Amino acid sequence: MTLDTPQVGTIYVEDLEVGMVRSLRKVITDEDIEMFAQVSTDRNPVHLDDAYASATMFKGRIAHGMLSAGLISAVIGEQLPGHGTIYMGQSLKFLAPVRPGDEVLAEVKVLEVDPKRRRVTLETLCSVGDTVVIKGEAQVLAPSRA
Template identity: 40%
Template sequence: MATYDQISLGDSASFSKTISETDVYLFAGITGDLNPAHVDAVAASKGMFQQRIAHGMLSGSFISTVLAMQLPGPGSIYVSQTLNFRAPVFFGDTLTARVEAIEKLEQRRWIKFRTTVTNQHGKVVVEGEAVVIPPQA
C-alpha cells in the first residue's frame, strides 16, 4: 500500500496472467456477455479473427488488480478509467497489466496512471489512463 505522499511520478507495478478458456467462460457468466466471439468456437471461426477471443473488459480488468493490490494498493478507490482496445486477446495469451504514475493531482490528492496491457509478444492490447484516490494511511 502506498499513500499519495509515498508515490512518485514514474512509480509502476504490474500483474500477469495467462487467459484460459475457463477465465473467459466465467467472465461471460458473471457479466452476461455471451457474445459468440467469446464463447462459440464454430461461430467465432467464421468471424474476423477466425477463433474465439477474450472479452476486452476481461483484459482491462487486470488493471484494477494492479491498482487495488499493488500500486497504490489495498484501500485505493478507482475514480475513472479510459480504455482503448488495440488488439485481440486469444485463449492462451499471457497478459501483463502495468500501471505507471504520470501525474499527481495535488488539489484532491489523487493520482493519474498510464495503464497498459500487453501480451506475451509485447504487443499492446489495451491502453488508457486511470485516476485513483490512494489510501490515506
C-alpha cells in the same frame, strides 16, 4: 521498473512518485473466459463458440476486452496505489485481441500525483508479448496516512 512478483498492499499517496510502475502477468484460460461470461452475463459467441468465432474477422475465439482490463484494476487495487484505492475514471482503447492461452501483462505507471486532493493519474497498459492490446489512463483516489 516492472515487477514480475506482485507486491500486494498499499502505497500511500504521500509515498507515490511519478514513474513508479507495478504489474502482473496472467495467462487467460478458457475457464477465465467462461467465468467472466457468467459473472458479466456477456455471452457473445465470439468469446464462447469456436464455429461462430472462426467466421469473424478474428478467425477464432477472443477473450472479453474487459476481462483483460480487469487485470489493470487488479494492479491498481492490489499494488499501485493498492488497498483502499478508489477508481474515479478509466479510459481504454482496445488495440488487439487477446486469445485463450495468451499471457497478458498488465502494467500501471504513475503519471501525476496531487497529494492534497489524493488524486493520482495512472498510465494503464495490457500487452501480449510485444503487442499492446489495451492502453488507457486511470484517475484514482489514493489512500492516505492522514
